[in-house]
Amino acid sequence: MISKNLVINSIEELINWVASKEIKIQLDSAASILVQVFSSNCDPEWMLAIESNLRPMMPQAVIAGTTTMGEIAKGKLFIHTTVVAITFFDKARIQGFLRHKDKKEVDLGIAFAQKIETDCQQIAGTMLYATPNTMNVSLFLEGFSTARKGTYPVFGGGAGDYHVVQKPVIMLNGEYTSTGVLAVVFMSDDIQIDVRTYLGWQALSKEMVITESDGLWIKKIDDQPAFDVLNRYLDIQNDDEFFYNVLVFPFLFKRDGINYAMTPIEVNDEKAIKVIMNINEGESVCIGYGNPAIIIEKANDIQNWVRAFNSEAIFLYSCICRRFLLQGEVDLETIPFETIAPTAGFYTYGEIVSQGSQVMFLNATMLAVSMKEGCGKKPKLEAQIEISKTDPRDPFTSQHTRIITRLVNFIKVVTQELEEANEEARRLAEQDYLTKTNNRMKAHEFIKNEIERSKRYELEFSIIMLDMDFFKKVNDTYGHNIGDEILIYLVKLLKLEIRKIDMLSRWGGEEFLIVMPLTDKEGARITAERIRAVVELSLFPNAIKQTCSFGVASYQKGESIEMLIDRADKALYEAKLKGRNCVVTK
Known part of the structure; x- marks a missing residue:
């Protein structure tokens, strides 16, 4: 395998390069040829001109192109140019597929995967380019993942454009689309493809919950309009600069053990925010920001891995937000790859990568794809690359x-x-300050939640109200310090007698409340009687004997919190009237 990369600004430059002796030698000996065109020019006629001029010189080549948000050649960032990357394969076969979005994305993904695996044998890997501005790529990949049978690597990126005006272009062999997907399939037992990806973003904000969403649109976060959340944290306005201002502040979330970052791309009149991948209701997110130190460190790790792989060609697909974050130092992440093997690629509008059978659409990541045939080239002898972030001659x-x-x-x-x-x-x-158990406010919230659960699932629950008998006498006789010790000791006893799902709170003074989920009145009565006996037999601090009175009530359909508590309180009052140290149910 031989890979050659050129940055061009005119067709004449391209023709002269392909006509050179160096390229002609490879054209004559290659089993198959892949040409990739990464271009800042969103006019499809430009890509078609490149394809039509290359076709007579390499009639069997697969020529695939995509518009970009920055081009990569020789490991460096180029802007407002076109990069042409030609890979000459010794043995591997390649085949291209292009589909316009002519059906629902999931169905398109299923049909596309089935077509590839029907037409291609010995699949070693598949490269995908898509148009995320004009279709839901995550849904397409959901269908694609469902239908594909192999676990070969899948990789690629989302086409973009410099001005984010939703005019991406992908092209394959003279045919193009602004709404669709193209695939290049690599077939051989001899070719090896290794895919590595890394993020480097970390949380800035607190964790929040998506409380309303619709496809790619996040409507509410923590029950607030999604845009209002961004505006509060970042002071970002809903104007023509929205995308650029929010670009390096993606939403971070975790799903199935995988960390995702999704950059907002648009705001609608209802203050909903659009992203390029579905984030579901109930998922937790936070606002993130890239840490350059982590990004460069991870890049170094990946480069050393790629070096050990003996790569013959490297393709990089890096999210535009990384370029935006690192600014003039963005090449620190990419240049070292060129010292390993010829490196080309582009800054994307989302990255496509597989993990096992699942193919994911990521954001804010760097994707490094290494290829080789056979054993690859011999490794270079120099030491592993460490990226220098400063020039020792100028510390500034x-x-x-x-x-x-x-x-x-x-x-x-x-x-x-x-x-x-x-x-x-x-x-x-x-929390109650003295006994370190729940306070009345927490108990009220807990009962409210149990009532909601009871309404929804028709589940029973009960409460026990208990009060220490003649406690005023204890305080008057022994003092409030001993009285406090007795209350603390009582809480220890109660916690030993209730379940983990039960909730104990200090209701006030020497009065306590126990909430018992999934418990009927009889079950609560039995528990209260057991606690009553334990208290009566226990020796409290200062060798004091103590008893309690109990009122039990089970929730009845339609009751309010106040009505339920009132019944338990009345039952407790009756227990006091009956002579105390007893249990009464209502």
């Missing part, structure tokens, strides 16, 4: 990543401290 250059890394770490620590403080505040707000 290339400091962007240092500054951003420290700012991100600062925000991370502050966010963690605030979350810990908020958690402690929530705990204190719900």
